[in-house]
Amino acid sequence: MSGGGPLDGTNEGPGLEGPGLELDRMLDQLVERAQDVRAAQDRLRGLLRANRVIVEDLGLDTVLRRIVEAACELVRAPYGALGVIAPDGSGLEEFIHVGLSEQTVAAIGRLPEGKGLLGALIEDPRPIRLRDIRDDLRSIGFPDGHPPMRGFLGVPIRVRDDVFGNLYLASLEEGGFSEEDEELVSALARTAGTAIDNARLYEQARHRQQWLEASTEVTRDLLSTSGDSLALIAEHVKVLATADVVTVVVPDADQDRLRIAVAVGEAAAELTGHTYPLENTLSELVIERAEPLVVEDALVAGHQDRTVHLTSVLQVGPVAAVPLVEHGRAVRGVLMVGRLRGHRGFSAAEVEMTTTFASHASIALALAEARREAERLALLEDRTRIARDLHDHVIQQLFAAGMTIQGVTGTLPRDGRAAARLEAVVDDLDEAIRQIRTSIFQLQPRPAAGAGVRDAVLEVVAEVARALGFTPAVRFDGPVDTLVDKELAGDVLAVVRETLTNTAKHARATSVAVEVAVEGEWLAVTVTDDGNGLRxxxxxxxxxxxxxxxxxxxxxxxxxxxxxxxxxxxxxxxxLC
Incomplete structure (x- = not known):
């Protein structure tokens, strides 16, 4: 037989070619659709895994990093980042990145601030998908050391109705992300918003519990000890508010100035005891309004251009100033909490908790003060008796002895050694009488208001004695309370406080003597120590x-x-006049 037939495949015959090819095409389509279904199932499984990963933890920092890692894994992106938008919407306050080595990050230097293409999502929070970043006019290029990137996908993350931040993904190849990738990442972003909201609520609840525990501890310590309560308050606030510096500012004896009673953290030694004018300061505004105030950057400008005392020694940025006030009473002082420039600002929740803590602390201070006053009154009777005995008996006996010696001296030759020695003894007796009178004044009850300069000086000395480690000797000579008016008294107290504070900081002295004396028409304040001398x-x-x-x-x-x-x-x- 010559020629080919159906069995050798050379001639399939009419009508057989069409149905065979159609069947092949249908089979190919079924396989392709099955592959698409399988791929879709894989992507859905990946989305479910990603959702599960980001909701497993309640720590906010951990949640943010897991969101970026899950997004990169979901769409196979080599690089990813999450930019947290600053409260004022001006840029990014935090930038969590995945895919860059430590060496690369070090080579790049400063992390993005939310400008260019990254800033476009901040201004208009809608997804952005690009085949090549270089072709977009909003792109401002990469800094030196940054790896090359082509495909870009940016999706906003909303927490409730507010944009919390943006999720940024990048690929090495052009057109690295599809429309399906955008849909998957957008779905992940919705879950991320819920996870972030839960983590923030958990963090706030945990932080609030820490504040309440600290408030209880401070109140208990204030009522059970006689330690430095203001320092205790400042230490707790510094830790709980993650602050770099905390100061407690109180009105000075000079009513036109404020004094930093306590400082903890950065530059504490330089700040403690420092005084500054009250006028045009943030503290003045807080005292007047009796309400907290927040400044985002104290170095640029305070609230209503009010100055912040912390900037004199520190590069302080965010500052929260909270009044120490009791219910229905005047402000006791100002609790100033600061973070160094470049750190995040204080949230409303942090300010609220700081205010509550300051209120509790103020009440505890008042209770502790009442306890000390009760103890002082309990000793008042004995102190009064001792003062009366010293005045009625000891001084009179010394005075009588001096008069007797002076009488004997009159019977001796004036140029003799015996007369000179007796006159020296009389001078010593006079000095002893002056010292006893000062002791009597210290023993006498001090009025709560309208106190004289003697009482105020003794209060300042007792206050600074804690820093010195001992109590300075104090001596008054002449009618100090009678001749020194209120304005001059403010200067006297400033002199005593400044000199004693300097001694405590620098002199390393073991003894200090303070003398306030009326010398004719002059008032003299003399402070002497045995320290290292002037620097x-x-x-x-x-x-x-x-x-x-x-x-x-x-x-x-x-x-x-x-x-x-x-x-x-x-x-x-x-x-004096």
């Missing part, structure tokens, strides 16, 4: 301030080393 270098703004006070009252300031012993003498004078 040749370093800031002396405190002494210059005292010198200005003296010159304003036609007086002067002298500071130098002691003539006969180790230490320093500071003498401040002012006219």
């Amino acid at each position: 040749a270098e370093g800031p002396r703004s405190g002494l210059e301030n005292l010198a200005q006070r003296a010159r304003a009252r036609s007086g002067g300031l002298e500071a130098g080393v002691r003539a006969t012993a180790r230490g320093t003498v500071v003498r401040w004078t002012a006219a």
